Amino acid sequence: MLLPRFDFHDPASVQEALDLKKTYRENARILAGGTDLLVHLKKDLVSVEHLISVTKIDELLKIEEKGGDITIGACVTMASLAASGLIGEKLPALKQGAQSLGNHLIRNKATIGGNACNASPAGDTLCALLIYDAAVILQNSEGAREVPVSDFFVGPGKSCINDDELLTGFRIAVPPAGSGADYIQLGKRKSSEINVVNVASYIEIDPANQNILNARIALGSVAPTPIRGAKAEQVLAGKTADDTVFFEAAEAARRDDCKPIDDFRGTAGYRQAMIGVLTRRTLAAALAQAQGK
Amino acid sequence: MKDFDVIRTRAHRLDTPDKATGKAVYVDDIDKPGMLYGALLQSPHAHANIISIDTSKAEALPGVKAVVTSKEAGSIKYGVSPARYDETVFAIDKVRYVGDEIAAVAAISLEIAQKAVALIEVEYEILPAVFTIEDAMKDGAPQLHEDFPKNLCAEVHHEFGDVEKALAESDIVKTTTVKNKRQDGACIEMQGCIAEFDRRGTLTLVSGTQVPHYVQRTVAMVLGMDIGKVRVKKPYVGAGFGIKASANPMELACCILARETNKPVKMNYTRDQVFKLARARHGFTHTITTGAKKDGTLMALKHECWLDGGAYSSFGIATVYYAGSLLGGPYKLPNMKYDGYRVYNNKPTCGAQRGHGAVIARATFEQQLDMIAGDLGMDPLELRVKNMMEAGDTTCNDLNMSSFGMAECIDAVRNGSGWDEKKGKMPNGKGIGMACGFFVSGAGYPIYRSDTYHGTVIVKLTEDGGTALVYTASAEIGQGSDTAFAMIAAEALGIPLENVRLESGDTDMGVDLGAYSSRQTLMTGHATKEAAEHAKAQVLEVLSGLLNVPVEEMDIKNGFIEFKNETPDITDIRTRYIKEHRGWIDNPDSEKLTFKEASRMAFLEKGSIVGTGKYKPHLLGGKFKGAAVGTSPAYGCSAQVAEVSVDVETGQITIERITDAHDCGKAINMTSVEGQMEGSVSMGIGEAMHEEVMFDDKGNVLNNDLAEYKIVTSMDMPQVDAVVVESDEPNGPFGAKEVGEGAIMPTIPAILNAVYDAIGVRVFELPLTPERVYWAIQEYQKKAG
Amino acid sequence: MKKIISVTINNEIYEIAVEPNQTLADLLRYDLGLTGTKKGCDTGDCGACTVILDGDVVNSCLVLAIQTDGSVVDTIEGLATEEGLHPIQEAFVEKGAIQCGYCSPGMIMSAKNLLDKNTNPTEQEIREGISGNLCRCTGYQKIIEAIDSQKS
Numbered sequence A: 001m002l003l004p005r006f007d008f009h010d011p012a013s014v015q016e017a018l019d020l021k022k023t024y025r026e027n028a029r030i031l032a033g034g035t036d037l038l039v040h041l042k043k044d045l046v047s048v049e050h051l052i053s054v055t056k057i058d059e060l061l062k063i064e065e066k067g068g069d070i071t072i073g074a075c076v077t078m079a080s081l082a083a084s085g086l087i088g089e090k091l092p093a094l095k096q097g098a099q100s101l102g103n104h105l106i107r108n109k110a111t112i113g114g115n116a117c118n119a120s121p122a123g124d125t126l127c128a129l130l131i132y133d134a135a136v137i138l139q140n141s142e143g144a145r146e147v148p149v150s151d152f153f154v155g156p157g158k159s160c161i162n163d164d165e166l167l168t169g170f171r172i173a174v175p176p177a178g179s180g181a182d183y184i185q186l187g188k189r190k191s192s193e194i195n196v197v198n199v200a201s202y203i204e205i206d207p208a209n210q211n212i213l214n215a216r217i218a219l220g221s222v223a224p225t226p227i228r229g230a231k232a233e234q235v236l237a238g239k240t241a242d243d244t245v246f247f248e249a250a251e252a253a254r255r256d257d258c259k260p261i262d263d264f265r266g267t268a269g270y271r272q273a274m275i276g277v278l279t280r281r282t283l284a285a286a287l288a289q290a291q292g293k
Numbered sequence B: 001m002k003d004f005d006v007i008r009t010r011a012h013r014l015d016t017p018d019k020a021t022g023k024a025v026y027v028d029d030i031d032k033p034g035m036l037y038g039a040l041l042q043s044p045h046a047h048a049n050i051i052s053i054d055t056s057k058a059e060a061l062p063g064v065k066a067v068v069t070s071k072e073a074g075s076i077k078y079g080v081s082p083a084r085y086d087e088t089v090f091a092i093d094k095v096r097y098v099g100d101e102i103a104a105v106a107a108i109s110l111e112i113a114q115k116a117v118a119l120i121e122v123e124y125e126i127l128p129a130v131f132t133i134e135d136a137m138k139d140g141a142p143q144l145h146e147d148f149p150k151n152l153c154a155e156v157h158h159e160f161g162d163v164e165k166a167l168a169e170s171d172i173v174k175t176t177t178v179k180n181k182r183q184d185g186a187c188i189e190m191q192g193c194i195a196e197f198d199r200r201g202t203l204t205l206v207s208g209t210q211v212p213h214y215v216q217r218t219v220a221m222v223l224g225m226d227i228g229k230v231r232v233k234k235p236y237v238g239a240g241f242g243i244k245a246s247a248n249p250m251e252l253a254c255c256i257l258a259r260e261t262n263k264p265v266k267m268n269y270t271r272d273q274v275f276k277l278a279r280a281r282h283g284f285t286h287t288i289t290t291g292a293k294k295d296g297t298l299m300a301l302k303h304e305c306w307l308d309g310g311a312y313s314s315f316g317i318a319t320v321y322y323a324g325s326l327l328g329g330p331y332k333l334p335n336m337k338y339d340g341y342r343v344y345n346n347k348p349t350c351g352a353q354r355g356h357g358a359v360i361a362r363a364t365f366e367q368q369l370d371m372i373a374g375d376l377g378m379d380p381l382e383l384r385v386k387n388m389m390e391a392g393d394t395t396c397n398d399l400n401m402s403s404f405g406m407a408e409c410i411d412a413v414r415n416g417s418g419w420d421e422k423k424g425k426m427p428n429g430k431g432i433g434m435a436c437g438f439f440v441s442g443a444g445y446p447i448y449r450s451d452t453y454h455g456t457v458i459v460k461l462t463e464d465g466g467t468a469l470v471y472t473a474s475a476e477i478g479q480g481s482d483t484a485f486a487m488i489a490a491e492a493l494g495i496p497l498e499n500v501r502l503e504s505g506d507t508d509m510g511v512d513l514g515a516y517s518s519r520q521t522l523m524t525g526h527a528t529k530e531a532a533e534h535a536k537a538q539v540l541e542v543l544s545g546l547l548n549v550p551v552e553e554m555d556i557k558n559g560f561i562e563f564k565n566e567t568p569d570i571t572d573i574r575t576r577y578i579k580e581h582r583g584w585i586d587n588p589d590s591e592k593l594t595f596k597e598a599s600r601m602a603f604l605e606k607g608s609i610v611g612t613g614k615y616k617p618h619l620l621g622g623k624f625k626g627a628a629v630g631t632s633p634a635y636g637c638s639a640q641v642a643e644v645s646v647d648v649e650t651g652q653i654t655i656e657r658i659t660d661a662h663d664c665g666k667a668i669n670m671t672s673v674e675g676q677m678e679g680s681v682s683m684g685i686g687e688a689m690h691e692e693v694m695f696d697d698k699g700n701v702l703n704n705d706l707a708e709y710k711i712v713t714s715m716d717m718p719q720v721d722a723v724v725v726e727s728d729e730p731n732g733p734f735g736a737k738e739v740g741e742g743a744i745m746p747t748i749p750a751i752l753n754a755v756y757d758a759i760g761v762r763v764f765e766l767p768l769t770p771e772r773v774y775w776a777i778q779e780y781q782k783k784a785g
Numbered sequence C: 001m002k003k004i005i006s007v008t009i010n011n012e013i014y015e016i017a018v019e020p021n022q023t024l025a026d027l028l029r030y031d032l033g034l035t036g037t038k039k040g041c042d043t044g045d046c047g048a049c050t051v052i053l054d055g056d057v058v059n060s061c062l063v064l065a066i067q068t069d070g071s072v073v074d075t076i077e078g079l080a081t082e083e084g085l086h087p088i089q090e091a092f093v094e095k096g097a098i099q100c101g102y103c104s105p106g107m108i109m110s111a112k113n114l115l116d117k118n119t120n121p122t123e124q125e126i127r128e129g130i131s132g133n134l135c136r137c138t139g140y141q142k143i144i145e146a147i148d149s150q151k152s
Helices: A014-027 A037-042 A078-083 A085-090 A092-100 A112-118 A126-131 A230-236 A243-257 A268-290 B016-021 B056-060 B110-119 B133-137 B163-168 B212-223 B249-261 B271-277 B316-325 B359-376 B380-387 B406-417 B481-493 B520-547 B571-579 B595-606 B670-689 B747-759 B770-784 C024-031 C087-095 C104-117 C123-129 C141-148
Strands: A007-009 A028-031 A050-053 A063-066 A069-073 A135-140 A143-148 A153-155 A166-173 A179-186 A197-206 A211-220 B036-042 B048-054 B064-068 B101-107 B121-126 B152-160 B172-179 B192-197 B203-207 B230-233 B265-268 B283-292 B298-310 B335-344 B430-440 B455-461 B468-472 B500-503 B554-557 B560-563 B610-615 B635-647 B652-663 B719-725 C003-009 C012-018 C050-053 C056-059 C072-074
Touching: A014 A028, A014 A050, A014 A135, A014 A166, A028 A037, A063 A085, A069 A085, A078 A085, A078 A092, A078 A112, A085 A092, A092 A126, A092 A179, A092 A197, A112 A126, A112 A166, A126 A179, A126 A197, A126 A211, A179 A268, A197 A268, A211 A230, A211 A243, A211 A268, A230 A243, A243 A268, A268 B770, B016 C087, B016 C104, B036 B110, B036 B249, B036 B271, B048 B101, B056 B064, B056 B110, B064 B110, B064 B249, B101 B110, B101 B249, B133 B298, B133 B335, B152 B316, B163 B283, B163 B298, B163 B335, B172 B359, B192 B249, B203 B212, B203 B249, B212 B230, B212 B249, B249 B265, B249 B271, B283 B359, B298 B316, B298 B359, B316 B335, B316 B359, B359 B380, B359 B430, B359 B747, B380 B406, B380 B430, B406 B430, B406 B635, B406 B652, B406 B719, B430 B747, B455 B481, B455 B520, B455 B595, B468 B481, B468 B520, B481 B500, B481 B520, B520 B554, B520 B571, B520 B595, B520 B610, B560 B595, B571 B595, B635 B747, B652 B670, B652 B747, B652 B770, B670 B719, B670 B747, B670 C141, B719 C141, B747 B770, C012 C024, C024 C050, C050 C104, C056 C104, C087 C104, C087 C141, C104 C123, C104 C141, C123 C141
Parallel strands: A007 A050, A028 A050, B036 B265, B203 B230, B298 B335, B468 B500, B652 B719, C003 C072
Antiparallel strands: A063 A069, A069 A166, A135 A143, A135 A166, A179 A197, A197 A211, B036 B101, B048 B121, B064 B101, B152 B335, B172 B283, B192 B203, B192 B265, B283 B298, B430 B635, B455 B468, B455 B610, B554 B560, B635 B652, C003 C012, C050 C056, C050 C072
16 A cells, blocks of 8 residues: 655754644644554545654653652653553553554554544544543643543544644643553454444542542543543542442443444444443552552 | 375475565565566546647656556457456546556656656546435436446345245244445455566566466456467565455556567556456445344345445446345355345446455344344344355255364354353343354356366376476465465375475466455365376376376375385386486485375376366256356355454443364365464454445545555454364365355354343444444434433 | 665564555565564454564564664564574474464464563463464464463
């Protein structure tokens, strides 16, 4: 298969990349890992005149912890995320998401920024970004802005990123002690999957009485974008964490939060049912982690 | 037990060092000087009349060397079985599926060829299309082929014995319907080819095919050429599984482009085009009724099958026969009735895939046997033991089991899996299931009616006497046939494997029907053995004259001449050999006379020593119409046990372990036999669990890549314990028969039965995706209240 | 417009002009004659084109050749030496891990990269380490045995 013809740009800095973005605007696309974009170009699903590769910009490749925040550069690969001790320890659901994506070859190229910009409702790291309440860092030549990840996705394949902007990374507050998180994805086979349903849950408890101080649930593949399970979260607010309340939250996620459709990967009915199962399971696992089990 | 030196070992394959290092050449690895690149225009519509085709803009594009349509290709129909030649290279008046070929372009680059294809203007009149068996059979449904009303491509009606009577006499009668989905072969290598004419008008087509012989015949027929002017060569091929077992439109288009341009032309399918060509497993709907006595004795089988065929026939006429005939065994079944129907529709064409026609029939029947055993309170394994055939038995439809290690296979999986300790004793959510199967060891007849030999082989000894060269037109497509034939030649000649070289896959080397119907080991193997024995006889004959020892008193073993009685004086021969200046570093100094010396003497006396061998089956099978499909000189058989766990909340199944036993007759190469078994299991697991070609309502394949068409990955595949069972097949070379296809037979039903054992729910539709299993569980729970 | 890149492939430095839209797989196969790297899908789904790029295995059909300027690429052709096959290649031959052979170069590159990074992988880690390399012939059983035999 042939790629269409395009001009290739390989900026060495964010500033250089932003200058190119400003020049070419909608005629340019950012190339990160290329595991989606190059496939879409080969299949003639998108067109492009200028490709701006950003994978060699050092500042986009860093994972850092500073002042209670973890920042993750946009071009950190899934393999690097999965291998990072810091991510594994502090943001375990993000590690799980990164580890679940595609297969070992894809994970060596696919980036977290690319996963976000691709904005697939099934994206493997997106549920984790949602439950950790990540901020998306967007820059243009004027400066930077941060957008809560829950506002970042606009529709399938669409985000709120502007033509002159570059997603440079994510900022996530380090979850406090007494918190836990879990991610489960469900597909037809055990590797190289495109998810039928995927769910991440985060929970923070008061160790004294097991009361839920904070809970966030993210549902994938059941709406035009990955979404937060708002109703399910309401069910949990202030309650004592146990199987009964998790079941109620799962029911709320299944009944009220998710709006799945039928497609060739699965029916709405199955997806809805699985939202219930996975919400309950991720909450239970998150609680066990919060309790240090 | 016969004493073998080369076969029945774990010899390293001849081809794998080159394959491991990237040296092995596949068709897309080949470049020719001055080579052009071809591209196809395929229909975007499932059913449409072609009003006009305008190629002028494409022709005008710089770099384009030829644009061809049916004008250049002609209207000769081709296909697989002469009884159903229903394809032309390019559509003439109408297109019948999304992907039907309309035109082709050759240009100096692939980019230009593709641009030119986009410039061809076709005016269509869109016709209503049908995509299901039900819609295609309706009164007034759009017709795909004028000669086949109701879109009925082929039908079969067979009855052996008296089924209604036997069912009436049965204590238990069970009817079930099972539906699978269309498969894709998903060979990792996509088809490709290079065609080139020389200035004397000889066409050479290099193609990634399983069947150089049939491709040669088809190309010659469609291009109107003498067979002797068409040479088809197969480089290494990235697997076939049946999908590459007939000439494809790209091969033919490529030859026409080469003719028009007088330049070598290369063409490749993209993965999307592989899905459009299809020619893989049909969609089957089987309804089976089985009657049995209280003690488990099987009485009768009534069977109706509908095949979702697609736009053309391909192998379908054989498929619809196989789907019925191969339920005749492996159990004693005196009465069997079969009604089979293959239906055209506006989807890509189905054909043959590993276990041709028989896989879903087997799944349906073996699942039903488990249900019957359950109702009778019998161990399903015991039910099978009770009914299984033995060597020498003949089925009601005249298939003769000349060797049959079914009992040994069942014993092997029973012991290997710990069946007796596990069956009925596993916790909820975990289950064990088993099934059996059998398959032809080569089709008894060629695809076209002919008395042809099915295989001819030449064994030529090098003039120095040291090496045997085997020439065969058979097709190594990954299964290890080259190695098997080299081993057979070495065994038959009595020389070490390292002294055999082999060339294959070239129609100039003889006739060989190719790699399909699990035929090569038995058929090409026979021809190889005969050719090697012929060469050996010539060597011994010369030696007999020189040494004055009768031929019967000599043999060749491990590269040395053996004398049954007194060892004669070999000094003269050795001195003469050394004076021949054929050995530089390795002049023989052994006590025994070497094959090399003897073979050199034979050359000196007779010139080139060439042994020839040939094979065709003895007269097989019954006299009824269609008896030819299913007959074979021998049958392989197998048993498998699957162990699974099921997540009842999500419907996800994990296959924990497969224990697999297969009777391949004498194993030529033990490692290769296991490889075929393990590979069959993996394809069976894919089909059972997640493979299915899906379409939108316009006839487009929805999952036309290997991300969405899901073959098993290393993460899905369980441990497979493969047990090789060796019977001694009287009709096989050195007692060998098939393994390549038969080994897939039990996999799907063993899994279906294990899932039932785990959760108490029968699933009658494949594949067992988490969603399908989930809904089956829901329905079961609803019914159970 | 073509651009000259400098890339080290199997320890040889290549200075070569590439088109921006040319993939690494096509550069290797069609410009450099390194046809051991296979293409089974061209969309990153099968792993037949696996090469080691700067120490990590990738699908070379999803890497632009122009992106490899200054990089180090190892392909299947770089494994065997004058002394013979690489031990992993030997193991694949010995264990019968190769049938049609079309996935083998990519599979072997994944196996090598896995063993380079983890000399003693578990069976599960071996399965993970080849999870992007599809094989339709072998059922992976003998491939896993071959890789397992090369643990230290």
